[in-house]
Amino acid sequence: MTSRDFVISRDFGLTETQRDIRAMAADFVDREIAPHAREWDRAERVDPGIPKRLGELGFLGLTVPERYGGVEADLLSYVLVTEELGRGDSSVRGIVSVSLGLVTKTIAAHGTEAQREEWIPRLVSGDALGCFALTEPGTGSDAGSLTTRATRDGDDWIIDGGKMFITNGTVADVALTFARTSENGITAFLVPTGTPGLTATEIHGKLGLRGQATAELAFEGVRVPDSARLGEVDRGLGIALGALSRGRISVAAGAVGLAQAALDAAVEYATQREQFGRPVASFQLVQELLADSEVDIRAARLLTHQVARMADAGVSPKEYATDASIAKYHASEAAVRVSNNCLQTFGGYGFIDEYPVGKYLRDARVLTLYEGTSQVQKLIIGRSLTGVNAMT
Numbered sequence: 325m326t327s328r329d330f331v332i333s334r335d336f337g338l339t340e341t342q343r344d345i346r347a348m349a350a351d352f353v354d355r356e357i358a359p360h361a362r363e364w365d366r367a368e369r370v371d372p373g374i375p376k377r378l379g380e381l382g383f384l385g386l387t388v389p390e391r392y393g394g395v396e397a398d399l400l401s402y403v404l405v406t407e408e409l410g411r412g413d414s415s416v417r418g419i420v421s422v423s424l425g426l427v428t429k430t431i432a433a434h435g436t437e438a439q440r441e442e443w444i445p446r447l448v449s450g451d452a453l454g455c456f457a458l459t460e461p462g463t464g465s466d467a468g469s470l471t472t473r474a475t476r477d478g479d480d481w482i483i484d485g486g487k488m489f490i491t492n493g494t495v496a497d498v499a500l501t502f503a504r505t506s507e508n509g510i511t512a513f514l515v516p517t518g519t520p521g522l523t524a525t526e527i528h529g530k531l532g533l534r535g536q537a538t539a540e541l542a543f544e545g546v547r548v549p550d551s552a553r554l555g556e557v558d559r560g561l562g563i564a565l566g567a568l569s570r571g572r573i574s575v576a577a578g579a580v581g582l583a584q585a586a587l588d589a590a591v592e593y594a595t596q597r598e599q600f601g602r603p604v605a606s607f608q609l610v611q612e613l614l615a616d617s618e619v620d621i622r623a624a625r626l627l628t629h630q631v632a633r634m635a636d637a638g639v640s641p642k643e644y645a646t647d648a649s650i651a652k653y654h655a656s657e658a659a660v661r662v663s664n665n666c667l668q669t670f671g672g673y674g675f676i677d678e679y680p681v682g683k684y685l686r687d688a689r690v691l692t693l694y695e696g697t698s699q700v701q702k703l704i705i706g707r708s709l710t711g712v713n714a715m716t
Contacts, residue, residue: 334625341397345405352377353411358413362680365413365415365535366677368528368534369535369537370416370537374416374419375453376449378416379448379449380450383409384420384423386405388429394444398632399636404577406420406574406577407581407628410578411582416535417574421575422456422491423496424448425570425574426454426568427500428448429570430500430563433566434512434555438551439514452496453492454497455492455517457487457501460472460485461486465699465700470502472503472504473503473505474505479549479550480549480550481503481513481547481548481549481552483501483543483546484544484545484546485543487501487543489694490539492537492539493537493538493540493541494524497516498514500512500515501513502564505557505558505560506557512553512560512563512564514552515543515552519546521544522541522543524540524541527539531690532685532686533690565645570648571695575652575691576655577655579624579691580655580659582659582691583658583688585680586659586662586681586684586685587666589679591614593670593673613665617661617665620662623654623658624651624655627647627651631644634647645704650705653702656688659684659691660685663681663684664685667682667684667685
């Protein structure tokens with residue numbers, strides 16, 4: 325298959341506008357992200373100027389109404405951009421997936437007009453970033469059992485508790501925070517990160533996504549006005565789960581991009597590296613690794629594009645939740661398989677960070693864990709098939 329054939333397969337069914345958006349994202353990735361990914365991984369820090377560049381290009385405002393400074397593109401365009409960012413560096417992709425995908429879009433969907441006007445223009449421009457404060461030290465997949473509490477005090481709320489593994493936690497300007505407000509109720513709040521009593525401690529030594537700012541948040545008597553409440557009291561869990569359904573689409577797209585980058589690197593290496601007097605690519609078992617990887621990527625891309633098209637057709641997050649789980653499950657697991665296959669293609673050179681495939685494998689591994697583990701995705705899919713809830 326020629327390189328042109330690959331371009332045709334990736335472009336099939338896309339509009340000219342969608343192709344242009346993807347091309348702009350690919351150019352940005354090739355110039356400003358991919359060349360620095362290894363350096364950021366080693367330093368455990370992405371260039372702090374990147375969010376502003378993302379905002380200038382409109383990538384932090386995709387699908388957000390223009391009246392707030394956004395770019396009224398469809399979700400498939402957002403998926404194409406996310407895939408390209410994943411191809412460049414999953415740590416950068418995570419900035420966009422969380423700040424735009426989980427925070428900005430949730431404010432646009434559930435916020436008051438005052439909240440939208442206060443936060444969205446700053447978030448889409450890259451002047452501010454958001455984090456999604458849901459996971460806790462004792463609650464991951466079982467989000468409904470979180471223990472962070474918000475207590476009413478006159479016209480204010482006082483929040484106490486802790487959050488764990490929060491992407492953008494040390495660089496965010498606003499934390500979309502979920503706290504228990506009754507025995508069976510959870511409420512969402514927009515908490516400025518400079519609020520007294522809120523502290524963020526960065527988590528170092530991660531296996532992958534080292535360039536991404538990941539933090540533990542501590543809330544100690546954090547006082548916010550009722551105007552910071554997002555949505556109705558005790559209805560925040562639905563907001564969180566809806567955001568995660570949308571978020572799983574961008575995780576799937578990022579996984580596709582990561583897998584594509586790994587395969588591209590492996591194909592280039594296999595056609596240049598020689599053993600026994602001929603290119604490594606000429607060995608049948610190497611071609612098997614590459615062929616299996618290509619099939620995995622194509623299937624993951626199609627599943628991800630399908631659920632994006634469902635959303636663009638007006639299907640609600642609740643209705644496409646299972647499809648998002650299918651895409652996220654397959655794409656994240658495929659990214660692990662593909663990056664592992666490609667590391668094998670590199671042999672011993674894949675085990676040192678002079679070459680990129682080790683980073684791809686490390687970054688891929690977390691995709692099967694966050695925004696719902698692979699096991700949780702299987703239970704969601706199984707529940708849809710059988711009508712039986714195996715999670716309780």
